[in-house]
Amino acid sequence: MNQNELKQAVARAAIKYVVEDALVGVGTGSTADFFIDELAKMKNRIDGAVASSEKTATRLKSHGIRVVDLNSVDELPVYVDGADEITEHLAMIKGGGGALTREKIVAAVARKFICIADESKLVPVLGNFPLPVEVIPMARSHVGRQMVRLGGTPILRDGFTTDNGNLIIDVAGLTILDPVELEEAINNITGVVSVGLFAKRGADVLLLGTAGGVRTLTRTSRG
Numbered sequence: 001m002n003q004n005e006l007k008q009a010v011a012r013a014a015i016k017y018v019v020e021d022a023l024v025g026v027g028t029g030s031t032a033d034f035f036i037d038e039l040a041k042m043k044n045r046i047d048g049a050v051a052s053s054e055k056t057a058t059r060l061k062s063h064g065i066r067v068v069d070l071n072s073v074d075e076l077p078v079y080v081d082g083a084d085e086i087t088e089h090l091a092m093i094k095g096g097g098g099a100l101t102r103e104k105i106v107a108a109v110a111r112k113f114i115c116i117a118d119e120s121k122l123v124p125v126l127g128n129f130p131l132p133v134e135v136i137p138m139a140r141s142h143v144g145r146q147m148v149r150l151g152g153t154p155i156l157r158d159g160f161t162t163d164n165g166n167l168i169i170d171v172a173g174l175t176i177l178d179p180v181e182l183e184e185a186i187n188n189i190t191g192v193v194s195v196g197l198f199a200k201r202g203a204d205v206l207l208l209g210t211a212g213g214v215r216t217l218t219r220t221s222r223g
């Protein structure tokens with residue numbers, strides 16, 4: 001199976017977590033796109049979707065799936081999204097597509113986070129993938145200097161503006177041994193909107209696409 005087939009397999013496996021007659025939160029990226037295409041097949045059995053980016057909203061609507069503003073939502077049973085890296089403890093780096101802030105917001109509302117990923121995303125330690133940090137434009141140099149103090153190499157994502165009108169700094173060279181601590185430290189830097197570390201609120205379930213089939217890891221089975 002090639003990487004796209006693995007992504008499609010986990011996207012299909014995620015459908016069984018979607019609650020009928022309820023809303024579902026939908027992430028951003030190529031794996032999430034496969035999930036949207038699967039979701040379209042059951043669109044008449046859901047109430048609609050909450051999108052984590054403009055790109056995802058456009059794809060959902062193109063399939064005729066109703067997109068609902070998060071502010072009008074009380075209950076969101078499930079959020080389904082990909083990851084750039086994930087550990088067996090279900091802590092993640094996300095934001096390769098630049099949607100980290102909205103992804104974090106939708107994930108914060110959802111009761112359950114289902115991560116869908118091909119096996120290349122499972123890592124023993126986070127940090128090989130440059131860590132995305134969304135920043136207010138006037139804080140870009142300040143935040144960059146703080147990233148150097150934390151041991152990273154900040155690189156401004158060239159020509160990229162987030163859906164929220166901000167910039168992304170990708171921080172290379174970090175070996176993230178304590179993702180919860182680093183997430184808190186970066187969140188505390190003035191000018192940071194959000195960091196692509198999802199450790200305090202990691203995934204609840206990982207559906208991992210492997211050559212041998214889809215593996216399911218849960219918070220209770222971690223360790």
Ligand code: 5RP
Pocket residue numbers: 027028029030031032081082083084093094095096097098099100103
């Ligand atoms: C977007 C994300 C994506 O989930 C992450 O980049 C993985 O993308 P893909 O499924 O294309 O590998 O966080 O902001």
